[in-house]
Amino acid sequence: MRLKTLIQYHLWDYKRAIMIFYGIIITLFIIFAIVNLISPQRINVSVGGLEIASIIFIFVAGVASFTEIFYFSLINGVSRKTQFLAFTGSMFSLAAIMAAVDSVFGFISLRLAEVQNLFAVFYGAKYQGVASLQLFVDRFLWMLVIYTLIAITGYLISMIYYHSNKTTKLIVSILPPVFFIIVLPLIDSMTSFKIFAWLRGLLLRMLGLYNNVNPYIAIFSTLVAVAIVSFFNYLLISKAEVKN
């Protein structure tokens, strides 16, 4: 079945990149561990969680792959519908793999060095500092949906670029930073700082950090975002064509 084959291809394509990524992480980890063991003073190397690195990696994976795999899928006679399902499925699989690895990694590093990860920083209060099973399951789910969202957003961005001509590309690249760095602060100062406060409130609510910490709200918001981004991904790929 072509969907399965295309997902296999996606993952095969990423295999080498993933191995290099984790190769580097493990090497760094070993180096830190050795340094800690042999140094007279305990150097407090805060390794933290892998979340940031993984997010960057999976974002780049999403952005980089569109054109090459699109053409490859077309020449192998795969419909755009199936391509959409394949990359959503493979991004989700990739996210699952990375979330699983990061979970294990988080568990080990906690045992060895009592380090905090991003999730614990945000939602640690809920678990009263106890490294329970509930914590790991919630953390895994949280990473899973966030990584998926990041990956498919990367895909969305690369498709936007694919559909754009030079001028549009320029506008698309400049507009968001300009908006956030210049326009928004301007509006904010004009409305006596209400905008930023309102945005901050909204963000905290969506991330389940408003009153009590609740990671499930964050997971839910992320799933909604995944649905929205997927909708646009489907729309954009339906219109994609081979270029001259």
Add this chain to the structure above:
Amino acid sequence: MAFIDIRNLTKKFGATTALCKINLRLEKNKIYGLLGRNGAGKTTLLNIMTNKLIPTEGEVLIEGQCVKENDAVLSRIYCMNEKKLYPESLTVNEVFYWSQKFYSSFDQAYAAELSQLFGLKTRKKISELSTGYSSVFKIIVALASNAEIILLDEPILGLDANHRDLFYKELLKNYSINPRTIVISTHLIEEVSDIIEEVIIISKGKTLLFDTVENLLSQGYTVSGSSTAVENYIAGKNVLGVDSLGGLKSAYILDQLNRAELPEGLEISKLDLQKLFVHLTNSKEVV
């Protein structure tokens, strides 16, 4: 029911109309030639037939089923494109491997055999292949796909004389043993005219002509001889064009030959399809 039914196919790119109301019915298991000048719309047509482009209007049906976004139907067609569609970092072997996974009819042994025949080094990455071997590689994937319908977009470009010869022979062998529907798109008419059974000529996005090669050839002839003799003879006939070399002339006639009326010293040879093609595609009228 026609095997491949192209209905009212129109494709616009912004303000440009690349294909305009193309209507074609192709039968099963014939070798078709799709002829046209550069930019006539041949590649656009082949791309729409394989879901690489989305038609503005109209549709392409294979045995009654629409090709657009149809995985099942698309698994029965393979199209060799001029454009590089395989990832450059893959090796030839890896492409063969994945092609087998997407096209269950793909024959690995046959691909290996052809690679050896053509001298294609299958361990090489696609990016490392020369222009000629790039074409060879694409042709091999197409032939080894064993798809029911094989479309070849300018397969001869970049092939040296030996490879061209090999290509025609392997194509004919493949087709003879396992008949399938083949469409060869090219602007090199003379080369393919003996291999194809029927010809479709496209010009500026419209079909100019669709006929058997036999019918086409029977419509005219070439007459050669001394300039004066030829000039006298061709007066009043439908002349496609004339070539001169010193005191000798060759005239290309689109008319029935009457051997009885043929004067001494003039030689007859077959209608030059290249001349017919140039005449048709230069003409402002559309048949």
Add this chain to the structure above:
Amino acid sequence: MLIDFNSDKAIYIQLAEGLEDAILAGAFPEETKIPSTTEISVSYKINPATALKGVNLLVNDQIVYKKRGVGMFVSEGAVEKIMEKRKISFVETYIKNLLKEAAKLGIPKSEIIAMIERS
């Protein structure tokens, strides 16, 4: 067996005639196999349908016949049939033209016969 791709004579006709010539010359004795359409098609780089059309001309004249699963074989008495066929067209192609040419040059029939006997 040469095919002139430039000739205004259709390829399938040239093919049939070429096969007949080969049979006459003894290259394909009666009850032996002639090349398959695949072999002909690949060898001359022509469409198999064209090759088939040429061979079918011979089948129609009963010069070759098809043995299922094996191929095309030269019929018994094929040589005679070909010679008969050629004799008829001999008159058309050679004799009539000879007479026409002779008439142009003003050579009477009696002189033609004398010329033939001398050659």
